[in-house]
Amino acid sequence: MATRALIGALSKATFRLPTHRFLSVGPIPRFASTLVIAEHEGGSIKAPSLSAVEAAKSLDKDNSISMLLAGSGPSLQEAAAHAVSCHPSVSKVLVADSDKFMHPLAEPWARLIQLVQQRENFSHIVAASGSFGKNILPRAAALLDVSPVTDVVEISESTKFVRPIYAGNALCTVRYTGAHPCMLTIRSTSFQVQPDSTETKAHNAPISQVDLSTFEAADTIGKSQYVKLTSQESERPDLGNARIVVTGGRGLKSAENFKMLEKLAEKLGAAVGATRAAVDAGFVPNDLQVGQTGKIVAPELYLAFGVSGAIQHLAGMRDSKVIVAVNKDADAPIFQVADYGLVGNLFEVIPELLEKLPEKK
Amino acid sequence: MKIMVAVKRVVDYAVKIRVKPDKTGVETQNVKMSMNPFCEIALEEALRIRESGLASEVVAVSVGPAQCVDTLRTGLAMGADRGIHVEFKEEGGLNPLSVAKVLTALVEAEKPGLLILGKQAIDDDCNQTGQMLAGLLKWPQGTFASKVTLDKEKQVATVDREVDGGIETVLLDLPAVITTDLRLNQPRYATLPNIMKAKSKVIKKYTPEDLNVEIKSDLEVLQVMEPPKRKAGVIISSVDELIDKLKNEARVI
Numbered sequence A: 001m002a003t004r005a006l007i008g009a010l011s012k013a014t015f016r017l018p019t020h021r022f023l024s025v026g027p028i029p030r031f032a033s034t035l036v037i038a039e040h041e042g043g044s045i046k047a048p049s050l051s052a053v054e055a056a057k058s059l060d061k062d063n064s065i066s067m068l069l070a071g072s073g074p075s076l077q078e079a080a081a082h083a084v085s086c087h088p089s090v091s092k093v094l095v096a097d098s099d100k101f102m103h104p105l106a107e108p109w110a111r112l113i114q115l116v117q118q119r120e121n122f123s124h125i126v127a128a129s130g131s132f133g134k135n136i137l138p139r140a141a142a143l144l145d146v147s148p149v150t151d152v153v154e155i156s157e158s159t160k161f162v163r164p165i166y167a168g169n170a171l172c173t174v175r176y177t178g179a180h181p182c183m184l185t186i187r188s189t190s191f192q193v194q195p196d197s198t199e200t201k202a203h204n205a206p207i208s209q210v211d212l213s214t215f216e217a218a219d220t221i222g223k224s225q226y227v228k229l230t231s232q233e234s235e236r237p238d239l240g241n242a243r244i245v246v247t248g249g250r251g252l253k254s255a256e257n258f259k260m261l262e263k264l265a266e267k268l269g270a271a272v273g274a275t276r277a278a279v280d281a282g283f284v285p286n287d288l289q290v291g292q293t294g295k296i297v298a299p300e301l302y303l304a305f306g307v308s309g310a311i312q313h314l315a316g317m318r319d320s321k322v323i324v325a326v327n328k329d330a331d332a333p334i335f336q337v338a339d340y341g342l343v344g345n346l347f348e349v350i351p352e353l354l355e356k357l358p359e360k361k
Numbered sequence B: 001m002k003i004m005v006a007v008k009r010v011v012d013y014a015v016k017i018r019v020k021p022d023k024t025g026v027e028t029q030n031v032k033m034s035m036n037p038f039c040e041i042a043l044e045e046a047l048r049i050r051e052s053g054l055a056s057e058v059v060a061v062s063v064g065p066a067q068c069v070d071t072l073r074t075g076l077a078m079g080a081d082r083g084i085h086v087e088f089k090e091e092g093g094l095n096p097l098s099v100a101k102v103l104t105a106l107v108e109a110e111k112p113g114l115l116i117l118g119k120q121a122i123d124d125d126c127n128q129t130g131q132m133l134a135g136l137l138k139w140p141q142g143t144f145a146s147k148v149t150l151d152k153e154k155q156v157a158t159v160d161r162e163v164d165g166g167i168e169t170v171l172l173d174l175p176a177v178i179t180t181d182l183r184l185n186q187p188r189y190a191t192l193p194n195i196m197k198a199k200s201k202v203i204k205k206y207t208p209e210d211l212n213v214e215i216k217s218d219l220e221v222l223q224v225m226e227p228p229k230r231k232a233g234v235i236i237s238s239v240d241e242l243i244d245k246l247k248n249e250a251r252v253i
Helices: A002-016 A020-025 A047-056 A074-083 A106-120 A132-141 A254-269 A276-280 A347-354 B037-051 B068-078 B096-110 B129-137 B192-198 B237-249
Strands: A032-037 A065-070 A090-097 A124-129 A149-152 A154-157 A161-165 A170-176 A184-185 A207-209 A224-231 A244-248 A271-274 A301-305 A322-326 A342-343 B003-004 B009-011 B032-036 B057-064 B083-086 B114-116 B141-151 B156-163 B167-175 B178-182 B203-208 B219-225 B234-237
Touching: A002 A207, A032 A047, A032 A106, A032 A132, A047 A065, A047 A124, A047 A184, A065 A074, A065 A106, A074 A090, A090 A106, A106 A132, A106 B129, A106 B141, A124 A132, A132 A184, A132 B083, A132 B096, A132 B141, A132 B156, A149 A161, A154 A224, A254 A271, A254 A301, A254 A347, A271 A276, A271 B129, A301 A347, A322 A347, A322 B237, A342 B237, B003 B037, B003 B096, B003 B203, B009 B068, B032 B037, B032 B068, B037 B068, B037 B114, B037 B141, B037 B178, B057 B068, B057 B096, B068 B083, B068 B192, B068 B203, B083 B096, B096 B129, B114 B129, B114 B203, B129 B178, B141 B167, B156 B178, B234 B237
Parallel strands: A032 A065, A032 A124, A065 A090, A090 A207, A124 A184, A149 A184, A244 A271, A244 A301, A301 A322, A322 A342, A342 B234, B003 B057, B003 B114, B057 B083, B083 B203, B114 B178, B141 B178
Antiparallel strands: A154 A161, A161 A170, A170 B219, A224 B167, B009 B032, B141 B156, B156 B167
């Protein structure tokens, strides 16, 4: 038995040995140690950041995962308290407390990631592929002179990833062959957090403060300032994480008619999305746009009303479990991806749905 | 002030792409190519800034094979003053980090006061080059811009950014890097006289070696595949049937 175990360990070790390609640029550490860049709001870790931990977990089974939080004041401390028990795989929480991180500006954040990396030498750095991660991670990667991988949907080995290209019309498998850290942003809808993994209260990761004494004030810090955030207040669930999404396109014809869709969303407990046409026509604000350049969603149920189904829109919703399309044009491309299609006038269908749908529990 | 705009030649946005049978990539031979839509928006913004008197010159830059000159001509026909083509023949060997390094070297030579790029190319969907360029130059960045206002006296740019959950406004010291979102503007069409005029505008050529940039890739493409096809759906005839299917067959409501 012992011999067998030894042989097993040896063959594993050989398998992990860096190839000549790695040697030329510096060896990848034998075990993965990952830094997850986390976003927090109102004292708790945002759901996409938990998905990033879930993704980090699949990089290597012996992965040790640290979470980096930055900000200032009581809300950061509260978030840190949440972070220590937010996911059983988090083994350490790094906290950077400074006014410089009060807002999600790329310049101080990228410098912070560089600083933490230089000290701790992680093999991987992961963030969720939201507007925050997409803004800061490539900048940090340039400072560390490595190529990041955007919007990873599948991790098959610690350096082998699948990501969509051409608006999701092709899936590209890439291998990262550069020096560490290997940096990636992950598509949060592809790494759903297991429901039981968030409830492990017994788990408590230690918190360590990031020493910011060498965080120079010069350089780029201070060349950008945060002015304000104009947000759309909404009581409906967040579009990126909603279980049901109701989307309207140009067929809705006006902002007024979109209210009808909002009523339907309320009844279903759904989030409201929109196509580019609906946003450009001014029916709804930009942040509701679903598609290649808007949000990527993968809800259990996606209901599309008056949506033709352009390539760029399909890119944002094709991974939904069940797709329903209501359109009066029977030839609309949306019907090619819809599980259930209803050819009809949405101004008749929506009121009928409102009337006949069961009350949500 | 000089504005530099980076433009990329990509498969036209309306083309339904085909994956090569040997899974090495996407078919680009005999496929309609155009300027990346986000780059058009970037160039339009630069032209508007020049037209408002806040900039003196707009330089369009493209990195890639010989045909990138066509993309640059399109940019010149829209109104860019001159072009720079950094020729790199090997297809597929260019990643955002290399492009950012090439652009950094050009910035050192050209000394622009503002860089505008698209937020992402619609082929590789990376959304990285602008951020990396800003990082290498140590300039501030305003990504996903839906509105840009320049203040010439204070040498700052106010940028409205499209972020998750709304619009974020940031104030950047110039020089800065801005990447454009779809909502920033509506790009103009090149008119025939301008297309003719563009033929006599200068396109300066460089190679990465001229700029002392080593193009290397630390990402290896193993294979490119078509995404899984969804199974065919059904057309149903009434709302009642739809509710019934969702409740009893799909069990989602």
